[in-house]
Each structure stands twice: as C-alpha cells, then as structure tokens.
Amino acid sequence: MKKRLNIFMSVFFALMLVLAGCTTTGDKADPEKDDDNKDPNVETPAEKKVLRTNNHSEPGALHPGLAQGTHDSWVIDHVFEGLTVKAPDGTIAPGMAETWDTSEDGLTWTFHLRDGVQWSNGDPVTAADFEYAWKFALDPNNASQYAYQMYYLENGQAFNEVGATILKEYNEAVEKAEKDGTEPPEKPVIAEADLQPARDKVGVKALDEKTLEVKLATATPYFLDLTSFYTYYPINKTVAESNPDWFKEAATFVSNGAFKLTEWKHKESLTLAKNDSYYDAAKVNLDEVVLYVIEDNNTAWQMYQTGEIDLLDNLPSEVTGKLIADQAPDFHNAAELSTYYYNLNSDVKPFNNPKVRRAFGMAIDRQTIVEHVAQGGQMPAYGVVPPGMPDVSGDFRENAGALFEENYDEAKKLLAEGLAEEGLKKLPELTLLYNTNEIHKVIAEAIQEMWRKNLGVENVTLENVEFQVKLDREQSGDYMISRAGWIGDYVDPMTYLDLWVSDGPYNDANYSNPEYDALVNTAKTSMDPTVRMEAMHQAEQILMNDMPIIPVYYYTRPHVYKENVTGIYTLINRQPSFKFADIE
Amino acid sequence: MLKFIVKRILWALVTIWAIISITFIIMHSIPGDPFAREGSMPEAVYQNLRSFYNLDEPLYVQYGLYLKQIAQFDFGPSLKSNTLTVNDYIANGFPVSLQLGAQALILAVCLGLILGVIAAVNRNKWPDYFAMVLAIIGISVPSFILATFLINFLAVEWRLFPVATWQTMKHTVLPTISLAMLPMAYIARLMRSSMLEVLNQDYMITAKSKGLNKGFILIKYGLRNAILPVVTVLGIITANLVTGSFIVEHIFGVPGIGELFVKGIFNRDYPVILGSTIFYSIILIFLILIVDIAYTWIDPRIKVTGESK
Secondary structure (H helix, E strand, C coil), X not given: CHHHHHHHHHHHHHHHHHHHHHHHHHHCCCHHHHCCCCCHHHXXXXXXXXXXXXXXXXXXXXXXXXXXXXXXXXXXXXXXXXXXXXXXXXXXXECCEEEEEEXXXXXXXXXXXXXXXXXXXXXXXXXXXXXXHHHHHHCHHHCXXXXXXXXXXXXXXXXXXXHHHHHHHHHHHHHXXXXXXXXXXXXXXXXXXXXXXXXXXXXEEEEECCEEEEEECCCCCCHHHHCCCHHHCCCXXXXXXXXXXXXXXXXXXXXXXXXXXXXXXXXXXXEEEECCCCCCHHHCCCCEEEEECCCCHHHHHHHHHCCCCCEEECCCHHHHXXXXXXXXXXXXXXXXXXXXXXXXXXXXXCCCCHHHHHHHHHCCCHHHXXXXXXXXXXXXXXXXXXXXXXCCCCEHHHHHCCXXXXXXXXXHHHHHHHHHHCCCCCCCCEEEEEECCHHHHHHHHHHHHHXXXXXXXXXXXXXXXXXXXXXXXXXXXXXXXXXXXXXXXXXXXXXXXXXXXXXXXXXXXXXXXXXXXXXXXXXXXXXXXXXXXXXXXXXXXXXXXXXXXXXXXXXXXXXXXXXXXXXXXXXXXXXXECCCCEEC | CHHHHHHHHHHHXXXXXXXXXXXXXXXXXXXXXXXXXXXXXXXXXXXXHHHHCCCCCCHHHHHHHHHHHHHCCCCCECCCCCCCEHHHHHHHHHHHHHHHHHHHHHXXXXXXXXXXXXXXXXXXXXXXXHHHHHHHHHHHCCHHHHHHHHXXXXXXXXXXXXXXXXXXXXXXXXXXXXXXXXXXXXXXXXXXXXXXXXXXCHHHHHHHHCCCCHHHHHHHHHHXXXXXHHHHHHHXXXXXXXXXXXXXXXXXXXXXXXXXXXXXXXXXXHHHHHHHHHHHHHHHXXXXXXXXXXXXXXXXXXXXXXXXX
C-alpha cells in the first residue's frame, strides 16, 4: 500500500513540475527574474551591503507617538533616535542629546542637543521637535495607546485625561439611555480651547533650539532609559504640521536615525537605506536593509534556510529546540525582559500560609520544564527580576543569584508544617487556572505531575479558559493558582517589584507585606543608585521567602543570523539591532 | 436584458443592506473588545481610543454613521492600523488576490476540464483512475499541507522556486498551484459525471452514426452540453479564488485580502469585518449575475427573463 502511495506521489509530482514549467514560460524572456535562487552575494555588487530580514507583520504606525508594538518598533528603532541611546552593552549613551543636567531632587532635567544633528530631509533636529512629539503622544485627540509612557512628565497624565473627563458624563448618559431606552445626549466635542491650557502645563519645554527642559511628576531614577524608548523619539514638527499623513508612505517619511525609509510596499516589504546625514554615519556599514512582511514563522524560517533572508528572530519553537541541541553556530540567544510565573492567591486557604506557598515553589524541576517541555531556550527562574537589568555595577540578577532552591524533602516538610499551622489535616481540592494555549497546557501538566511526584499532592486539577476570562477571574480573586507572565515596561527592577505592593493594580496574588512595601517605596523615591538597588535586592528576597508567586522561567529571545553577518547586538527589551551590522 | 440587469442590481442593493445589518448585529454581540485592556493601559487611554473611533456612541448611532459612510463608498479606518484604511487594504490587496485567483482559476478550469473529459471518455480504464485519484487528493489534502509540502520540496530541497513573498512571476507559481488544486479536483469530478451523462444521449449516438469526427463530436456536442453544471459552480469558485485564501496567502506571504476577514474578527476590528464582508458580497453577487448571463450565451434555450416565448 505504501509503495503504491509513493508511485502516486511521484506521478503527482511530475505533473506539478510540468504545470510549474508551463506557468513560468512567459517569464523566461526577462533575465532579471531568473536569479532568485542564486547565492545572494554573487548577485549583489560587492560594494552594496544589503541585509534581509523579516518584520513578521505590517507596521500599524511608523510614528513614535502612535506605535504600539514590536511590528512598529523594530523599524522605528532603526530610523529614529531619542535624546539618549542604548549602547550595544546596554548602558545609556548620548544620542540626539550630547549632555544633560539633573536638579538635586531629580525632578528637572535639562538636555543639550548635539551640534549639527539633522533630519533625513536636511532640517536641523531641534528641541521643539521633541516638545511637539511628546505632546502629540499625550494629546487625547490623537488617541495614542502608549500615551501613558509620558505620564512621567509633570501634568502629562492630566493632559491625556482631558478628553476622558469631558466624556465621562456623556458615557454615563449613554449607558443610562441604553438601559432606559431613552434618547442620549449629543456627543460633546473636545475643543482646542479645552486642550490648550492643559497642553501648556505639560512639563516639557524647548528653551531654545538646542535646549530641552523636562519636568517630571515624581523623581524617576530610570528616566534616561525612558528617553531611549520610542515613544520619546522626536518628530519633525515642520513636516508633521504641514502634512499629518507624513508617516504613511516612504515618499513623505522623515526621520533622524541611522537609517531612513526608502520604500514601503504595504504588507509586502520595507526597505531602509543608510542615512548619510546621521551624525554617526561613519559607523553604519550596511547600505540597505530589506524587511519582508511574512507572518508565518515556518515560512520565514524556510526563507532563512534557502538564504532568502539573513537574520531572523521569532523562530518556531521546535526549530529553537533543535538548534540548541545541535549547537548551531548561527544560533544566538539573548535575555528578554519577561518572566513566566504562577500566582498563588494569598486570600484563600491554604495559600495564605507562606510555608505552603514555598513548598509548592520548591517542588518544581525548572530545568526539566525549560529543556523538555517549553523548549524555546528559556532560563529557569529562581527570582522574579529577569537577567539583563543593570545593578549599581554588573547585572542585578547575577548579583542576587538564586533566591531559593529546589529541595523536595524540605518542600514536603514545609507543606506538613504549613498545613498544621492552618489546622488542616490534608490539602483541599486545588485548581490551576491557565489561558487556552498549547505551551501553557503542557507546562501546567508537567507541573501538576511534579507536585504529585515531589510533594505528594494528588488533588490539583487543571482548568483552561479564554485569556480575557482569566484576567477577569484573577482581578476578582476567583482562583487558587493561575498562570501569568509579565513583560517589563522599562529597564529597572522596579518594573517587576512594583507589581506586588499591597493593593497594587496588578497584584493578582493579593500579597501584602508592610516591610516589602516600605522597601519598594525607598527604591522609588531615592535618587541614590546604591540605596535603591540595595532596597530592591532586599525586597526581592522577601518576596521569594514569602513566595506569593512561583517563578518558573525567564523568556529569552532566540534568533539566527548567517555567519557572514557581524555586529548584531540585542538589547534587553528590544529586537536584535542591525544598526552597526556588517556583511563580510 | 437591460431590465433584467437593473432589477438584479436593485435586489443586490437590498441584499447588501441586509448583510450589513446582520453582520453589524452579530459583530457587536460577540464578546471582546478591539482595545482589550490587558497589561497596563490606563482608563484615560482606553477612553480616548473609544472616543476617537466613535465606539462610545450608542449602537444605533454607530449603525447610522456607518450606513452614511458606506453610501459614500468609505469603509472607514482600521482600528489596528493608523496607516491603512479599510479602503487602502482592499485597494492594495485586491489586485494581488485577483491576479493569484485568476491564475489559479485558469489552471483549475483548464486542467479540471481536461481531466474530467479524459476520465469520462476512458471510463473505468487507467486514465479515469489516474484522473480521479488526482481529484481525490485535491479535494482531501488541505491547502496548508499542500503548501507546506510544495515549499519543502520545490523550494527548500530542490531550490526550484523561492519560498515566499510576492515579487516576480516565479514567486506566484507555488501559491497558484496550492490554490488551484481544490477547485481543479472539484471541476474534474463534476465534468466527468456530467460528460458521462451527455455521452449516453441520443444526439451523441446520432452524431457518431453520421460518421462525424470523434474529436469534433466531443467538443461541438459533448463539451457544450456537459459544461453547464461547471458554469453554474464557476461563479462561486471564482468569487472564492479572487477574494483570496487566508491560508495560502498567510503561508506564502502574499499581500492580498485573504486574511482581512479572519484577522478582522480575531482583532475585533469592526470596520475591517464589515468592509470585507460587504466587499465579498459585492463580488459574489456580481459573479452570480455574470454566470446567469453566461447561461444564455452557452445554451440559447435558457432565457434570462424567465419568459418562454
């Protein structure tokens, strides 16, 4: 039977080839169209260096104020530049701003722009361009999803909330009218007159062409990290005011970074070219970068295999597992600002008891999960802050080390003690909640089995629900154990530690410890890095002793690039950067 | 004829209005929100977004606004893109899907008819078995498996074609084959059974006994009579092909409109859901009209007006 199938397949194939031949005959006359499968390096003239990669989906907005995800930010990060930049080693370096001063209280920052920095159309980059861009993001009429990244500015939040305040009454009236079936009022217009006073109060001001004064709502020790983030990039004010659609096509696109956008075939590909007016252009080696828009990860991986693209991240997970096992020389893995963990609801028995929580955390074999279950190159987590966050010196994670250990005998002992303290003879029925997803499912099953084997807990049932439903139930405290993940908003351990302060909006574990709250508060208000980091190390240790959440692993960013590509570096919360890349 | 067409267009408008209304109601009754607030989106940002896209107005007001917009052929903005409107999506993507669909259609019709006729003429002999096995493969193998299979062998292993993207004619070959297989198989089977019926008709035997050329009989009398059922389904097949296939376009990175509807629903992108539904309906209604007109041309016994004079 199998043999017969083979014959059919061969016949089928032969036919396909004939067909394929037929459809391409009209094509032979054009010599240019026959070279798709040849070595790309032979075709490209030696002096023109082109890097080809995949952007995964069509950008929704190549506009610093309107961008809302990695499908926008990878391009934006390469064509724009903020006041500060991140060097390849992750440290903050001068970008458009050459120097800056901070007031003693950390509230006022003054940035001095570099001499002679230019937009890709030749206009000078001015402080007013920053002021314009930042206020654009906050303007409620622009409906920017990342506007809250600007809430650090003095009166920034108030400006963004003007619309919501005006519309609040209207929204309530609509709700009431829909209930009663009566006529709702006309929707009010948010007029320029309502906005102007609030806009003028926002804490960003161009003092002159080259000086930008920024006033913050509260002291923000990691503010220079934020100024390297894309919401804080400038927009050419003159261009944007005369053509509000400037960012929609390559022809009208103006930017100030290492590359400029030269072609944008929507949903097909984007082409970037080296920006010769960039101040650091001497260090930029690539002449052109082509970013295809291929949504299917498998297809993109196959294009990489055939040499149609040179650099690829978002690998299919089975491919990642295989590349790690084979120790492929073109495989690279980088830290990512993201942790996978389980919430234990501190409001319900038995998880109100820290010993019980610790027991569950210690009875998981994380190495096995990472290597054999998740298989995406992740790192086992023995703390909550992922690696890659700078400490006073060195790496916060490395300095802290593992904050607890996997020890099954100790775990059993702790569980028995904890149950005794709560007056329980045996564990009640436990439910593990996760959102429907293949990876979450297999991890939950593995952990269920580990608790059974290592801790003797037999009565854990798994429950999967839609993502939105899971969020609802976590927020209302209607769960016992739930799967969660958190992607940091900025590069400072605070983006994690802030989550578990008493009554914090994302404290789904319902954890509360005054000592922890005090340490987080110290780290938030102090401008002294040594004091802050010390407080955050202590806070993390307390959190892991109490274990309201069980860390499982840190996500990583596996990616591949051809061995003739050099100079790629990956910052912790970004995709691989090809700014200084070269092709040999 | 003109009266018939005008009447049909008027009916089409009513149909489209009904489709808009039903889609609008269903779309707003499924749970979910285009700006689902996971993670850290503050209340004000959410309110600003809803206000910007008029999602905070009562539903009947939104419905009225939409009808007004549609009357001016404006499908509105996409909630997930600040760059492209729904009109842009269709204007950019439809020519691509149309080209891919047309290529697949030509391939499917030519090959399907040939296979069907060969199978019928050689009934229960090996060419019949061969053609029908091919048809069964075409119907039963899902396009994503066929596409993956083609990429793996023809692109990755043998390097005969590029893996994906939409650049030269050569890039269109694999997606065309993937898209054409199913309709080809369908047409082949339909053509076979219809041809078998015609071959047994008295007029075929008469023609044969007159000593006419065998090939001439087959084309002049056989094909013309047997093709009607195929023409009937051709309208729907064409509409399916030219509006793009989500799977084939997704796998081959084709910038068509196949993904529009599916992704619109997934993202709860209301204007995209409505816009694509209306656009597909227009295409389908138009093609069915063409098919009805084509009947009279192929078979003069059929009158469009339905009057038998």
